[in-house]
Amino acid sequence: MGKNWMRLDNAALIFPAISHTRWSNVFRVSATLTEPVDPALLQRAAADLMPRFPSMYVRLKTGVFWHYLEALPAPPQVREDFAFPLTLMQKKELKTCCIRVIYFKNRIAVEFFHSLTDGTGGIIYLKTLTARYLHLKYGADVPAEEGVLDLNEAPLPEELEDSFPRFSNGVALDDRETDALRLRGTREPNFLHLTTGIVPAGALKAAAHRYGVTVTVFLTAVMAESILAYQTERCPERRRRKPVRITVPINLRRIYGSKTLRNFALTLNPGVDPRMGDYDLGELCSVIAAQLNAEATPQRMAGRIAANVNPQNISLIRAVPLPVKSFIMRLIYNRRGESKGCINVSNLGVIRVPEAMAPFVRRMEFIIGTQRSYPNNCSVATFGDETYINMIRNIREPELERRFFSRLVELNVPVAVETNSN
Amino acid sequence: MYCVKCGVRLTDGAAACPLCRTPVRDPDGAEAAPAAPTYPERYPAPPKTRRYPILAFLTALLLAVSLSAMIYCLTNLHAVSWSGYVMLACALVYFALLFPFWFEKREPLIFVPIGFGLTCGYLLYICLYTGGSWFLSFAFPVTMLAGLLTTASVLLFRFGKRRRLLKIGVLLTVIGLSNMLIEFFLCITFDTRMFAWSLYPVCSFSLVGLVLILCCTIPGWRAYLEKKLFL
Numbered sequence: 001m002g003k004n005w006m007r008l009d010n011a012a013l014i015f016p017a018i019s020h021t022r023w024s025n026v027f028r029v030s031a032t033l034t035e036p037v038d039p040a041l042l043q044r045a046a047a048d049l050m051p052r053f054p055s056m057y058v059r060l061k062t063g064v065f066w067h068y069l070e071a072l073p074a075p076p077q078v079r080e081d082f083a084f085p086l087t088l089m090q091k092k093e094l095k096t097c098c099i100r101v102i103y104f105k106n107r108i109a110v111e112f113f114h115s116l117t118d119g120t121g122g123i124i125y126l127k128t129l130t131a132r133y134l135h136l137k138y139g140a141d142v143p144a145e146e147g148v149l150d151l152n153e154a155p156l157p158e159e160l161e162d163s164f165p166r167f168s169n170g171v172a173l174d175d176r177e178t179d180a181l182r183l184r185g186t187r188e189p190n191f192l193h194l195t196t197g198i199v200p201a202g203a204l205k206a207a208a209h210r211y212g213v214t215v216t217v218f219l220t221a222v223m224a225e226s227i228l229a230y231q232t233e234r235c236p237e238r239r240r241r242k243p244v245r246i247t248v249p250i251n252l253r254r255i256y257g258s259k260t261l262r263n264f265a266l267t268l269n270p271g272v273d274p275r276m277g278d279y280d281l282g283e284l285c286s287v288i289a290a291q292l293n294a295e296a297t298p299q300r301m302a303g304r305i306a307a308n309v310n311p312q313n314i315s316l317i318r319a320v321p322l323p324v325k326s327f328i329m330r331l332i333y334n335r336r337g338e339s340k341g342c343i344n345v346s347n348l349g350v351i352r353v354p355e356a357m358a359p360f361v362r363r364m365e366f367i368i369g370t371q372r373s374y375p376n377n378c379s380v381a382t383f384g385d386e387t388y389i390n391m392i393r394n395i396r397e398p399e400l401e402r403r404f405f406s407r408l409v410e411l412n413v414p415v416a417v418e419t420n421s422n
Numbered sequence: 423m424y425c426v427k428c429g430v431r432l433t434d435g436a437a438a439c440p441l442c443r444t445p446v447r448d449p450d451g452a453e454a455a456p457a458a459p460t461y462p463e464r465y466p467a468p469p470k471t472r473r474y475p476i477l478a479f480l481t482a483l484l485l486a487v488s489l490s491a492m493i494y495c496l497t498n499l500h501a502v503s504w505s506g507y508v509m510l511a512c513a514l515v516y517f518a519l520l521f522p523f524w525f526e527k528r529e530p531l532i533f534v535p536i537g538f539g540l541t542c543g544y545l546l547y548i549c550l551y552t553g554g555s556w557f558l559s560f561a562f563p564v565t566m567l568a569g570l571l572t573t574a575s576v577l578l579f580r581f582g583k584r585r586r587l588l589k590i591g592v593l594l595t596v597i598g599l600s601n602m603l604i605e606f607f608l609c610i611t612f613d614t615r616m617f618a619w620s621l622y623p624v625c626s627f628s629l630v631g632l633v634l635i636l637c638c639t640i641p642g643w644r645a646y647l648e649k650k651l652f653l
């Protein structure tokens with residue numbers, strides 16, 4: 001790579017502008033091995049990945065007009081886990097390093113500042129890191145397949161590209177949605193509660209198929225049902241109820257076939273308006289499936305990309321000094337960014353690893369943080385026979401978790417729960 | 423072990439269900455060894471606050487300034503003289519700007535009125551010391567007005583974050599109008615001409631304020647502006 005810095009991609013721009021203690025601007029991917037992790041070897045593995053993943057080993061710097069990502073002079077120091085995952089990355093930390101490589105007992109975890117990449121890119125990094133670690137520790141030779149990258153190769157230009165402008169169709173899609181219900185609770189300062197629901201992937205799939213939908217749609221519908229019940233209890237008067245929508249990130253690589261390791265996802269907000277009447281789970285499933293099918297098409301997603309990319313192409317906006325730009329972005333984001341949904345349900349799908357790696361890895365997980373007006377968030381990943389549903393919250397009450405997981409149990413999906421906050 | 427209420431499987435040795443807080447009654451008794459925690463036990467140290475050393479330094483600085491002024495006046499002029507102003511000014515700066523920061527939670531509704539009260543006292547001291555007669559008819563009402571406005575805006579913005587633009591509009595209008603009051607007090611204290619300058623701030627502030635109020639109250643305007651001005 002000729003120059004040692006790069007622009008932020010289109011989706012990444014917002015994260016440095018919005019710094020908020022309620023918003024953990026970080027997500028985590030983790031792999032749990034069969035044996036305790038050796039920190040020294042993990043450090044070596046992290047160093048060995050540096051030339052292959054230039055877009056991950058960066059720190060956030062400030063220019064006059066934009067933030068940019070600068071290559072790290074040395075690989076980050078691996079460290080032991082914190083008492084709770086997804087600790088906010090403060091400005092000071094971002095200036096030195098935007099990635100955390102963490103170990104705890106058998107677990108390797110990587111936390112990314114969200115400007116670097118999204119869950120899909122993060123998992124590719126984690127798989128390659130784990131493969132390298134297994135090679136150093138056990139001499140395992142993991143072939144470069146199933147998302148493990150070849151360390152002897154040079155990074156491909158398309159892995160480092162910002163794919164958003166390439167797939168924009170230039171016509172901004174205008175969708176104004178009314179504000180959705182906002183979940184509330186007693187704020188827990190300086191702590192994120194994590195509840196992991198471990199679910200047999202087969203039973204979950206069978207339950208989804210009973211309703212004729214995919215696992216993502218099924219979980220989204222169960223979440224919507226739980227939130228609808230939550231609202232019904234609090235707001236008996238139907239006319240005053242708010243729309244319940246679930247923010248579902250769509251991996252655009254699947255739609256456009258991009259190979260980028262940077263952010264390339266957009267969110268949709270399927271949901272229902274409870275003022276119109278009650279919905280049962282079957283209806284929720286079909287409504288949400290229909291909404292997602294109608295929106296997650298290459299054509300309409302290109303319009304959504306355009307809505308985000310177009311302002312960035314106006315030279316007058318580009319010329320605005322960064323502090324002013326950040327201020328305005330913050331204003332707009334606070335007004336319209338996050339009020340359209342109640343909670344994220346982010347399904348990374350099935351994480352596959354090369355066969356040579358499988359005997360060493362027990363589980364792989366994906367955890368997203370809370371957001372400004374989302375006190376709860378939910379991320380899902382399937383590894384092997386289990387689906388790991390990670391629900392995180394910055395409030396005290398586990399009410400939504402209780403409703404969601406016990407509803408799954410009712411639907412014949414057995415759930416085992418683990419938490420970090422007993 | 424399963425939770426009897428919500429039916430989820432719990433980690434071994436859990437004392438209660440993490441979802442519904444139902445205590446676990448394990449028929450096997452306490453034989454089941456607790457499972458290893460999935461995250462480290464230690465609670466993260468709260469972020470270090472570096473403001474205490476700075477606060478202590480600034481307090482000492484203010485103390486040193488006021489003490490040296492007093493000592494200078496007492497030894498050279500054999501009277502309190504102007505060191506009274508310096509000392510009271512230091513006290514004012516301390517209580518208005520530094521004192522609240524010693525507290526973890528700064529309650530503006532307490533500290534803002536205290537600050538203005540102290541300012542009032544300071545002005546009274548100057549007025550009495552110089553033998554002026556401007557305190558009751560000018561300094562006192564103007565400080566009280568400023569204090570009232572500041573407290574009102576704190577109240578407005580602390581409770582309820584909705585309709586900020588409307589609140590800003592109302593506040594700007596009130597601030598504009600209060601200029602006229604200030605000029606009135608100036609006028610009766612120092613015999614200046616009424617309406618010499620106050621009309622300019624009144625007009626400009628109220629105009630901006632009224633536009634903001636209109637933008638917030640007339641839905642069409644707001645939608646239009648949002649459509650035209652969004653980035």
Ligand SMILES: [Zn+2]
Binds near residue numbers: 427428429430439441
């Ligand atoms: Zn329970």
